[in-house]
Amino acid sequence: MSARRLFQSLGWPVATGLLIALIALMAFPELRPPSGSEPQPRPPVQTQQITSYADAVDRAAPAVVSIYTQKMREEQRHPLADHPYFRRFFRNSDRPQQERMQSALGSGVIVDERGYLLTNEHVIEDAEEILIVLYDGREVRGELVGTDPESDLAVLKIEMDDLTAIEVPEPTQARIGDVVLAIGNPFGMGQTVTQGILSATGRYNLNLSEYENFLQTDAAVNVGNSGGALIDIHGQLLGINTAILGEGNTNVGISFAIPADSAMDALRQIIEHGRVVRGWLGLAVRPFTRGVQSSNGTKNNGVLVTEVMPNSPAERAGLRPGDILTHIDDENVGNGRRGMDKIAATAPGSKVTLSIRRNGEPMTLTTTIAERPVPAS
Structure with missing residues (x-):
């Protein structure tokens, strides 16, 4: 058989096979052989979008308490109250007594199931009575274990069953830009949660205390939040909310917290020594x-x-x-x-x-x- 007749007899079967192979490669790209020059597609980036922090709050909120204190305050006597002529006008007056009880409020965090709480020293300073209101509404008297005015921390003890202690990571792995939540009792309204980010770490020279190493956040913190918890999105304690920057106790988006590891070290020393040893x-x-x-x-x-x-x-x-x-x-x-x-x-x-x-x-x-x-x- 001549070459020409052979080519004519094989032409249509070969062309048909090539056409079928081309259609298969187009329909099933995975059948294509890899090419060294062709860039391989990158796997998609796995991201987790958080739409709620309810789980973090559920874990941390039972450990955050409200603190109400009673402090004795002296009233100034009128300069004419002891004058022989004017004395009778003040004897039966409705002026308050020279000493009266003044109420104050703040927050605290249960950090040990044995009943130990952390709060700020300025929350319980000069308090005659300390009342602790738990997350579930139970009330109990608080006993002052000790204070560290140089870091504005205080340790309280309560006797109560079924206490929930907050989780404290060791060491704290907080990073600037992390989402944080502040839990406390602003203005005595009851437990409240606010959200922000960690704005800075290692803040000092603020003249708030002798030893300063504050976390800074823009989470709303107001009067009554002092001593409350600053937590991460896992419900772990990052710090003890302490102060705000602003006049007239008005929140301006800058607040400060004592880092949890520093606060826990102070707690251990106060329990062991009655003070912080430095x-x-x-x-x-x-x-x-x-x-x-x-x-x-x-x-x-x-x-x-x-x-x-x-x-x-x-x-x-x-x-x-x-x-x-x-x-x-x-x-x-x-x-x-x-x-x-x-x-x-x-x-x-x-x-x-x-x-x-x-x-x-x-x-x-x-x-x-x-x-x-x-x-x-």
Whole structure:
């Protein structure tokens, strides 16, 4: 058979087979062989859209309580009340007595099923009576275990069955931008939940307390929210709501909370020691200014020692006013706040190494941390 007749006899079957294969590849793309030059499609990003925080509230709300206190307040007597002539006019008057009970309110968080609560020290300050109202409406008297005015924290104890303690993560993994919820008793209205985001961490120099390391949020916090819970979307405790920024106790979208890990550490120490035990070095420092930098010929990598207390660990180490403190145990002191927090967190009796510069020369000193003296009330 000639080549021409062979081609004519096979032409139609081959063309038909190629057409069928083309149709199959178009109908079933997965049959196509992979191509090295053809980009592979990316798998879809798995996202979870949260439309409600009800589950988080259900977990945390039973641990948040309302606190009502009674405080004794002295009334000023009229300057003429004891005058021989005018005394009779005041004897039968309707003026209140010289001492009267003043009501105050706040919030608290049950952090231990044994009945321990955290709240702010300013909520229960000078309280004659403390009434705790639980989430389910039960009422019980609160007993003051101890306070830490330097961080504005207080620990209360209640005797009650079937208590729900809030979950506290260790350590707290809060990030700026996380959604947060504030739970408390604003204006005595009853338990209320507000929502916002975590705006900042490590806020200090606000003159709210001696030791400041606040979480900042834009969740609405008002009078009565103090001592309440700042939680994450899982219902875990992030912080204890403490203060707002604004005049006349008006919320302007900036409020502050004490981080949960700091609050829980204070609670453990108050239960164990009746107070918070902090380390103490016994010196005063201040950050650099442009003038200090130029006169000492140094860069902004330390703090200037301005005062050394007599008989303090700093004096025993040989520190002098004018020294530049740069590191404590190889950790940079930053602008001074970081070093202050490190010393406060160091157990009394621990040895520390201080890196300084004196007249431009680096030096290393050692000393033993003492217990911070109790501040005069």
